Amino acid sequence: MLIVAIAFLILLLMGMPVAFAIGISGALFFLQHPELPFTIPVQVTVSQTQNFALLAVPLFIMAGNFMNRSGITERLLELASVLTGRMTGGLAQVSLALSALMGGVSGSAIADAAMQARMLGQEMVKRGFTLGFASAVLSFGAVLTPTIPPGIGMILYGTIGQVSIGRLFAAGFVPAILLWIGLSATVWLTAKRRGYKPEREKRPTLRETAHAFTGGIWAILFPVFLLLGLRTGVFTPSEIGAFAVVYAIFIGVLIYRKMKTRAFLEALEGSLSDVGSVMFLIALSAIFSYGIVLERVPEVVSGLILGITQDLEGVMVLIALFTLAAGFFIDATVLIIMLTPIFLPLIRQLGGDPVHFGMIFLVAATIGNFTPPVGAAMYAVCSILKCPIGAYTRESIPLFAAVAVITLFLVFVPEAVLFLPNLIFG
Structure with missing residues (x-):
């Protein structure tokens, strides 16, 4: 597998699309083992697309695209302004609140960061924010998105690792709130030092508050309905994805009445592109995964890590650091697909909770979207705002530190992650 890994890194550095880099490097494994039928890569690729549990992925992607075009974003922005407009940091605080509210709508950190950069x-x-600070806040705020249901990363991790998606959905809320608090405090300290003013000078009136909550209530209830559907057994994870699509269309057509024919077709076109890229990546990753399993890579990695420490928290910290380092160069979706089969068995071997580990792993994998040299969310925001990467990097260091501290807290206080899943699902 060493040659396969080296080939994968070389292809990435050459600029090859990630899906092709995974598929081609994975195929090299079969060239090294001529005793294996070369029909296996085709078979595992096709069989991966037949996984019924993965049906939730395209359905939730479609739901996110429909929700984004339903007119709900403007109402959530108004709600975010009412909630945080008077805080020191002004629009920076509003953007963090919007990221928290949009998490259950978009499900994609990159899409959320790009949308907020434009808005x-x-x-x-x-309003006086430096370009680097504005870009860093808009980018790092999107770290909240994957932790709030229905994050696509949760569905991929749960499907690959055979972990309850309902419990993962429930586990995301408290970490998201803690990340929001950590980022908000960091923005407050920076804004206080630089004299950035609040967005609103006066407290919102009761009427303004009620109007904002009424406008955003359908988005707030969206993840709640998902959890209730899973908890009561009304829906399976795949079926709840179909419900999410219907719910999004219902909101856009009948409630906000913003989704006309053109918006509907644009949502379908965006979904086709997003689903195609994600599912193609998942399908080709099966070739890579086949070699990982056959070469017993999880056992080898487990032995290396256990040679350093056998303490569960220590192992989770090492995995988080490795995932973070890999995230500097590899997309979060790819990391989830490739590393879940390697690290999750080790956590289970040590008696760790897969839901607790899942949230740590997802946050660590997502951070790479916001850091050089290949952070997709970073490049999306910086290209939209024409911000130099150096200025972005300098301003993002305090935000990065805040996320790291919260992640370490979650490692050593598993109750913060497991409290809500245990309360809801037992």
């Missing part, structure tokens, strides 16, 4: 980026600069 709030120039306004933040006009």
Whole structure:
């Protein structure tokens, strides 16, 4: 597998699309083992697409695209302004609140960061924020998105690792709130030092607050309905994805009445592109995974890590650090697909909870979206706002530190992750 790994890294550095890099490097494994039928890569690729549990992935992607075009974003922005507009940090605090509210709508950190950059980026600069600080806040705020259901990373991790998706959905809320608090405190300290003013000078009136909550209530209830459907057994994870699509269309067509024919077709077109890229990546990853299993890579990695420490928390910290380092170069979706089969058996061997580990793993994998040299969310925001990467990197260091501290807290206080899943699912 060493040659396969080296080939994968070389292809990535050459700029080859990740899915092809995974598929081609994985195929090299079979060239090294001529005793294996070369029909296996085709068979495992096709069989991966027949996984019924993965049906939830395209359905939730479709739901996110429909929700984004339902007119709900503007109402959530109004709600975010009412909630945090008077806090020191102004639009930066509003953007963090919007990320928390949008998490259950978009499910994609990259999409959320790009959307907010277009909506709030120039306004933040006009209000006196440095370009680097505005870009860093808009990018790092999207770390909240994958931890709030229905994050696509949760579904991939749960499906690959055979972990309850319902419990993963429930586990995301408290970490998301803690990450929001950590990022908000960091923004407050920076804004206080630089004299950034609040967005609103006066407290919102009761009428304004009620109007904002009424406008955003359908998005707030979205993840709640998902959890209730799973908890009561009304839906399976795949079926709840279909419910999410119907719910999103219902909101856009009948409640907000923003989803006309053109918006509907744009949502379908965006979903086709997103689903195609994600499912193609999942399908080709089966070739890579076949070699990992056959070469007993999980056992080898487990032996190396256990040679350093056999303490569960220590192992989780090492895995988080490795995932973070890998995330500097590899997309979060790829990391989830490739590393879940390697690390999750080790956590189970040590008696760790797969839901607790899942949230640590997802946050660590997601951070790579916001860091150089290949962070997709970072490049999306910086390209939209025309921000130099150096300025972005300098301003993002305190935000990175805040996320790291919260992640370490979650490692050593598993109750913060498991409290809500245990309360809801027992």
